[in-house]
Amino acid sequence: MEGQVNSTISLRQSLWRLAGFDPFLIEFCPTLQNRIASIGFHYLLQMVLLFAASWIVLLRYINLPFRVICSLTLALLFTFLYYGLLRRLTRWQQLYNGWQILTFISIVNCLLAFLMTIGFSLAIFQQVISFDYQLYAIENNLMVTNGIISDFRGLWYAVSKAEEQGIVVWGLISTLVLLTFCYILPYLLTFQVIKSYHITVQSLYEQKFTKRS
DSSP: OHHHHHHHHHHHHHHHHHTTOOHHHHTTOTTTHHHHHHHHHHHHHHHHHHHHHHHHHHHHHOOSTTHHHHHHHHHHHHHHHHHHHHHHHHHHHHHSOSHHHHHHHHHHHHHHHHHHHHHHHHHHTHHHHHHHHHHHHHHTTOOOOOSHHHHHHHHHHHHHTSTTHHHHHHHHHHHHHHHHHHHHHHHHHHHHHHHHHHHHHHHHHHHHHHHHO
8 A cells, every 4th residue: 555655656756757847846835736747647648649650650661670679769769859858848938937938839849749640640541541642643644652752642632632531631630639739738737837836936935934034
């Protein structure tokens, strides 16, 4: 029982740290602990989604020996690089919390969500894209090839002209909206929490200083 409690506390502290907050100070902010833990959970979810999107795309287009291991390694590398970007963005928001930095972070994450939407769509609509690319090649007298360029052409054809246009477009829009929401939400929560966090920490220091005086 005690081990489960300790593991739960350790997990919460890891989420606080991932959210960019000092676990030692969060211990003195009981009203903010769950909200900050949810922010850390969303950052963890972002890394999982990025890893999944990277692995799906790399596994499809890498033609090397041990391609599963190679794609897995590169996906982990991309996830690690994103973690570095995440730490930098959270630090910037901690230092310069305001609408300007929030807008900049939102634009960066919207671009990332768009790229991930393309990656997931290439996997979700793989059969539709392959079929529509063959139609595109026939209409334009092109030789049918395999690769990322042909898949992009098939996706564009599916979005613009194919019979499945509605399904593919709604799939793209839904995925983009969900990913954008997931990647912007924790920064919005941080924008709301950080003022209360600073006020609480400041009051704690003032109380401690007053007691010592």
